[in-house]
Amino acid sequence: MLKLISQRLAQSVVSLVIVTMLTFALLAAAGGDALTALSDDPLASEATLEQMRQVYGLDQPLIARYWRWLSSAARGDLGESFFYRASVSSLVMPRLLKTIRLGLIALGFAWALSLALGLRAARRPGGWLDRLCEILITLAASTPRLVVALALLALASNLSLSTSGSVALPAFALSIPLVALFLAQTREAVGEAMSEDFVRTARAKGLSERAIILRHALRPALAPLITILGYSLGSVMSGSVIVETVLNWPGLGSLSVNAVRSRDVPLLMGVVLVTSMTVFIGNIIADVLLSLNDPRLRETRARAV
Amino acid sequence: MLSLKKTADGLRKFVSAARSHKRLFAGSIILFVFYAAAIFADFLAPYDYRAQSRLEPSAPPARIRFRDSAGDWRIRPFIYARRLTDPLARSYVEDETQIYPLEFFARGYSYKFLGLFETDLHLFATEADGPRINVLGTDALGRDRLSRLIAAARFSLTVSPLSVLMAGALGILLGCLAGYGGRLIDAALMRAADVMMALPTLIIVLAARAAFPLELPPLRAGFLLVSIFVATGWAEMARLTRGQVLAVAGREFVVAAYSLGMRPSRILFRHILPNMRGALVVQMTLMIPTFLLAETALSFLGVGLQEPEPSWGNMLAQATDLQLLRAQPFALLSPALAIFFFVLGVRLVSDGLKKLYRI
Numbered sequence: 001m002l003k004l005i006s007q008r009l010a011q012s013v014v015s016l017v018i019v020t021m022l023t024f025a026l027l028a029a030a031g032g033d034a035l036t037a038l039s040d041d042p043l044a045s046e047a048t049l050e051q052m053r054q055v056y057g058l059d060q061p062l063i064a065r066y067w068r069w070l071s072s073a074a075r076g077d078l079g080e081s082f083f084y085r086a087s088v089s090s091l092v093m094p095r096l097l098k099t100i101r102l103g104l105i106a107l108g109f110a111w112a113l114s115l116a117l118g119l120r121a122a123r124r125p126g127g128w129l130d131r132l133c134e135i136l137i138t139l140a141a142s143t144p145r146l147v148v149a150l151a152l153l154a155l156a157s158n159l160s161l162s163t164s165g166s167v168a169l170p171a172f173a174l175s176i177p178l179v180a181l182f183l184a185q186t187r188e189a190v191g192e193a194m195s196e197d198f199v200r201t202a203r204a205k206g207l208s209e210r211a212i213i214l215r216h217a218l219r220p221a222l223a224p225l226i227t228i229l230g231y232s233l234g235s236v237m238s239g240s241v242i243v244e245t246v247l248n249w250p251g252l253g254s255l256s257v258n259a260v261r262s263r264d265v266p267l268l269m270g271v272v273l274v275t276s277m278t279v280f281i282g283n284i285i286a287d288v289l290l291s292l293n294d295p296r297l298r299e300t301r302a303r304a305v
Numbered sequence: 306m307l308s309l310k311k312t313a314d315g316l317r318k319f320v321s322a323a324r325s326h327k328r329l330f331a332g333s334i335i336l337f338v339f340y341a342a343a344i345f346a347d348f349l350a351p352y353d354y355r356a357q358s359r360l361e362p363s364a365p366p367a368r369i370r371f372r373d374s375a376g377d378w379r380i381r382p383f384i385y386a387r388r389l390t391d392p393l394a395r396s397y398v399e400d401e402t403q404i405y406p407l408e409f410f411a412r413g414y415s416y417k418f419l420g421l422f423e424t425d426l427h428l429f430a431t432e433a434d435g436p437r438i439n440v441l442g443t444d445a446l447g448r449d450r451l452s453r454l455i456a457a458a459r460f461s462l463t464v465s466p467l468s469v470l471m472a473g474a475l476g477i478l479l480g481c482l483a484g485y486g487g488r489l490i491d492a493a494l495m496r497a498a499d500v501m502m503a504l505p506t507l508i509i510v511l512a513a514r515a516a517f518p519l520e521l522p523p524l525r526a527g528f529l530l531v532s533i534f535v536a537t538g539w540a541e542m543a544r545l546t547r548g549q550v551l552a553v554a555g556r557e558f559v560v561a562a563y564s565l566g567m568r569p570s571r572i573l574f575r576h577i578l579p580n581m582r583g584a585l586v587v588q589m590t591l592m593i594p595t596f597l598l599a600e601t602a603l604s605f606l607g608v609g610l611q612e613p614e615p616s617w618g619n620m621l622a623q624a625t626d627l628q629l630l631r632a633q634p635f636a637l638l639s640p641a642l643a644i645f646f647f648v649l650g651v652r653l654v655s656d657g658l659k660k661l662y663r664i
Contacts, residue, residue: 015500023509026516138656142649144598146605147641150624154634157627231502238507242602246625256508257606260515268512275505283503 001291008287012280016273017070023272024066027265073273079266083258088270091255096274099244099251103236105171107229110178115225118186119218122194123209133183140180145239149173149246170247174239178232185228189221196220222293230286233279329657335650339643343458347416350452351430352437355613356414358447361387363395363629366442366636374401381406386436395629405435442636444623453615454639460616462647464527465596468534472596473589476539480546481573484554494543501540510537510599514608523614530609534596545588549581583662590655594648601644617644 060068069079078088121130152169193199194217202212241253248254252271259267323330342349369382383406385399411430418424431438441450483494513533521529553559554577562572603609604618612619617640624630624637 011496015496015503019500019504019509023512026513138649138652142594142652143645144594144601144648146598146602146618146621147638147645150621150638150641153625153627154630154638157631158634234503234505237505241507241511242605245606253508256511260511260606260608261519263515263519265515268515272508272512275508279503279505 001288004291005284005288008284012277012284015280016276019276020070020073020269020273021066024069024269025062027268028062028065069269078270078273081259081264081267081270083262083264083267088266091267092252092270092274095250095252095255096278098249099237099240099253100278102167102170102174102240102244102249102251103233105167106174106178106236107232109171110175110182111225111229113175114179114182114186118183118190119213121187122190122213122217125191125194130187133187137180137184137187140176140183143176145173145177146242146246148176149243153246167249170240170243170249173243173247174236177235177239181228181232182225185224186221189224190217193217193220219293223290226286226290226293229289230283233282233286237275237279326657326661328653329661332650332653332655332657335646336654339458339462339647339650342455343462344419346455346459348418348426349428350449350455351411351413351427351440352449352452353414354448354452354456354615356448358437358443360389361397361437361439361443361447362389362392362445364389364397364439364443364447365633367438367440368399369407369438369440370404373404379404379406383407384431384436384438395632405431405438407438408432441639442633444620448613450620450636450639453620454617454643457615457617457620457640458643460523460527460610460614461597461600461618464530464600465534465593468531468538468596469589469592471531472535472538473542473585473592475535476542477546477578477585479539480543481550481578483543484547484550485569485573485577491547495547498540498543501537502544504537506537507599507602510534510603511606511608513537514603519608520611523610526610530600530603534599538592538596542585542588542592545584546581549584550577553577553580583658587655587658587662590651590658593651597644597648617641 072079076089078092080086081088081091084091117129117133117136121127121133124130149170152173156169190213194213196217199212199216202216207215237252239253240249240251241256243249244251244253245257252275256268256271256275258264259271364387367384367387369384370379371382372378373383383404385401386403386405387397387399390396390398407429408431409429411427412425412433413427413430415423415425418426429438437449439449439451441454444450444453479494479498483491510533513536514529517529550573559572559576562576567575600609601616601618601621604611604616605621607619607622609618610616620640621638624641626637630637
């Protein structure tokens with residue numbers, strides 16, 4: 001287990017370095033930095049700008065700048081935001097916690113709902129609940145988070161509810177596409193497990209359908225669900241951008257929008273680093289869960305990221 | 306007589322095909338409607354989507370009536386003129402003294418029909434000197450929301466399929482390379498694809514977008530979005546293609562082709578790729594909503610397509626005005642409905658294709 005975790009950690013660090021390097025290069029290649037806007041200002045002379053560039057280290061070559069950023073990032077110092085005039089880590093950390101809280105609630109809700117519905121529907125394939133699930137999957141998969149979030153906003157404003165501060169609405173909006181994904185996966189996986197030999201044996205033993213599903217079909221069906229949980233973390237982080245902006249949740253997503261609008265490179269780098277890191281760590285946790293669920297996986301090398 | 310029977314036969318065949326592929330059929334109809342609206346946008350839209358009307362900001366949807374104030378029924382639907390009473394509260398009163406009937410095939414602004422010939426015919430409007438009819442109301446600058454909604458379809462419905470085609474092609478190419486090109490390439494490409502899939506794409510896309518000037522003309526914005534989507538969206542396709550290549554490469558007919566001394570590229574194009582056509586097509590249709598949503602999200606956040614050009618995303622930005630949203634939720638959320646139905650159409654088609662190809 002320890003070997004698995006350390007191996008995956010090492011892979012994630014390499015991936016993180018590559019991702020941040022690409023983002024850094026892209027942001028630098030665009031030409032222009034946070035000081036370009038200042039050059040229109042008659043009060044800022046060329047000499048002042050040069051001096052400021054030196055202070056921020058913007059006059060050095062790209063590799064040197066990236067190395068400086070990386071080495072200080074490794075020490076936990078993400079630099080200073082041009083726009084907010086505050087250290088990036090002090091801006092990012094509280095908001096990261098907010099986004100993680102939102103994401104976990106959304107993931108938990110989607111998981112609980114799709115397991116509850118999917119397992120119940122598996123008792124009678126083709127029954128009314130099964131068909132309802134099918135419709136639900138199509139509808140949920142076609143409803144983008146932006147649409148859900150705006151509809152919730154309209155609903156809340158019509159009922160004169162305050163949307164700020166409540167986690168329920170953004171979490172619900174965030175979870176809708178996940179419900180479609182998880183429910184489809186649950187139906188497929190449980191359905192597959194139900195046609196296995198061990199389920200037939202359990203039936204022959206005279207177990208109740210409920211016991212068969214909970215004790216025998218659930219466990220093999222959990223594996224793809226955990227895998228997909230790991231893969232959906234990126235989508236949760238992406239979705240949080242929209243949901244947080246619309247429904248006023250002070251998390252990373254809304255921060256990253258501000259960073260883009262003000263072209264705040266240090267802040268953007270911080271956001272990219274922290275979100276990717278969260279996703280990678282989440283993926284490692286998913287892998288650990290996967291191997292806890294299936295003892296056969298503990299020995300062999302796990303899925304690579 | 307014979308031809309009539311043939312037509313009936315064809316019709317019956319079509320109906321039975323439609324019945325056994327309900328989802329594919331329903332989805333195709335939805336997509337057809339959307340693309341028809343995008344192609345005939347200028348004809349369907351009553352007004353130029355850029356034309357502002359400063360006296361009618363944020364007007365509610367026009368009420369189309371059949372009965373006048375005296376209680377008499379009219380054959381032609383009509384509207385009343387309206388007047389802004391309170392610019393702050395954006396409230397309007399209708400002036401019931403004169404009626405303005407709807408005109409079908411009315412004259413309006415001139416445009417090039419299908420880019421071919423000049424015309425000024427529009428599906429409906431009011432007479433030229435009457436008040437404007439805004440079926441979905443107007444936005445903050447008094448622009449007709451219905452016209453903008455229709456015009457917006459053009460941008461959204463080109464950018465996402467174009468990105469899908471290009472990202473799909475890149476993904477298939479890289480997938481074939483990975484599945485067919487040796488261990489080292491395979492490992493490198495698949496690791497890259499895994500990272501790409503795990504990443505929070507929208508945040509990366511936002512960061513990539515920040516590298517370019519915020520204000521861009523529509524064509525360049527479109528180009529930029531397509532290239533960003535291609536750069537970030539190839540991974541899933543590459544993964545799927547690689548898996549399929551590996552699965553098909555072990556089958557007898559490929560081994561036979563190989564033992565007959567066929568060139569690898571010929572085997573790939575003649576034997577392997579045709580066998581995985583279905584899976585690739587389905588995956589491509591599944592990518593359309595992803596890119597459409599990314600595009601609308603960027604436009605919504607103000608960094609995709611920018612005003613005055615309309616996109617479903619930047620139209621929705623207005624819906625965050627709570628006061629307005631309470632007053633006219635349906636009109637403000639009409640782009641959201643458009644997005645929902647378009648994505649629904651795409652999903653139905655891809656579900657139908659899945660069944661058709663038996664995946």
